[in-house]
Amino acid sequence: MPTLVRSEPLYDQIYEILWEKILALEISPGSRLRDIEWAEKLNVSRTPIREALRKLQKDGILEPVGHGRYVLKRISPTELRALYRCRAVLEGLALRDLKGRVRPRDLSSLSAFVEKTQACLEARDFRSCFQLNTDFHQRLATLSGNTYLLMLLENIRRLILYARSSLRATIEQSDSLTAMYADHLARSQTQHAALIEALRAQDFDGAARHMEEHLFETAEDMGGIFERAVAPPAAAAGE
Numbered sequence: 315m316p317t318l319v320r321s322e323p324l325y326d327q328i329y330e331i332l333w334e335k336i337l338a339l340e341i342s343p344g345s346r347l348r349d350i351e352w353a354e355k356l357n358v359s360r361t362p363i364r365e366a367l368r369k370l371q372k373d374g375i376l377e378p379v380g381h382g383r384y385v386l387k388r389i390s391p392t393e394l395r396a397l398y399r400c401r402a403v404l405e406g407l408a409l410r411d412l413k414g415r416v417r418p419r420d421l422s423s424l425s426a427f428v429e430k431t432q433a434c435l436e437a438r439d440f441r442s443c444f445q446l447n448t449d450f451h452q453r454l455a456t457l458s459g460n461t462y463l464l465m466l467l468e469n470i471r472r473l474i475l476y477a478r479s480s481l482r483a484t485i486e487q488s489d490s491l492t493a494m495y496a497d498h499l500a501r502s503q504t505q506h507a508a509l510i511e512a513l514r515a516q517d518f519d520g521a522a523r524h525m526e527e528h529l530f531e532t533a534e535d536m537g538g539i540f541e542r543a544v545a546p547p548a549a550a551a552g553e
Contacts, residue, residue, distance in 0.1 A: 324358055325365035331356070332366060336375065336476055341386055343480055349382035373469050375476065389477035391540040397477070398533030401470050405451065405529060406522040408458040408467075409509075413518050415457055421514055424453065428506050435499050440492070443499050444482065448475070450506060454525075478536065484543045491539055498535040502528065 332352075335341045349363040356363070360382070367384055370376045376384040389397075427450040434442040448471075455467055485491040505528040512521035 324362035328362055328366035329369050337479055339479055343386055343388040345386045347384045391537045394477045394540055395533040395537040397470055397474050398529050402526045402529035404467050406526040408455045408463055409522040409525050410518050411458040411460050416513055424510050481543055494539050
């Protein structure tokens, strides 16, 4: 277990520890979390554990079942689409806020993400593609300098990362899902490149539109992959 820093609020540290474990799938969807068990694991009282669990409930990732117990929620395909659509609007706004903030080295950095992702895509290294795409979007949002927007995006992104991390193992075990994901990544590459060109031309509204369209399409792509992944075997095979 991680070492807690006593000079910082315990519940915030515990909250981050639990999120890390959720995103790493060390706590799997449908798992039950009890305040008394985590208090024993982290060698703390139940009070900061309860505060951390309530914070995760507020994020929309835990469902209370009573007496200090929670269940780790499963994100549905419909919910995943809704999260992406919310993210599309926020990241579109982030790009509109880039006017006067983008430097040539920023554009070079963004182009490097696209180039590295392409190399990983050709090598069928989808885990690296996943991380590079995450970093690409994070970099763009951070460049906006809009702290309120970044706070709103953080929770949405974590929920999306949780849903996609849960999907990843299933995708890797299915040739048809892998093909669907590869097609999605190829389209994303084209959209990312177009977005960078709009920024290079100082067309921030155009870049925002590219981002919104990209994430609306991603909502449908990932929602479709998710539906296929959770469908009964006969339905997934089209029988």
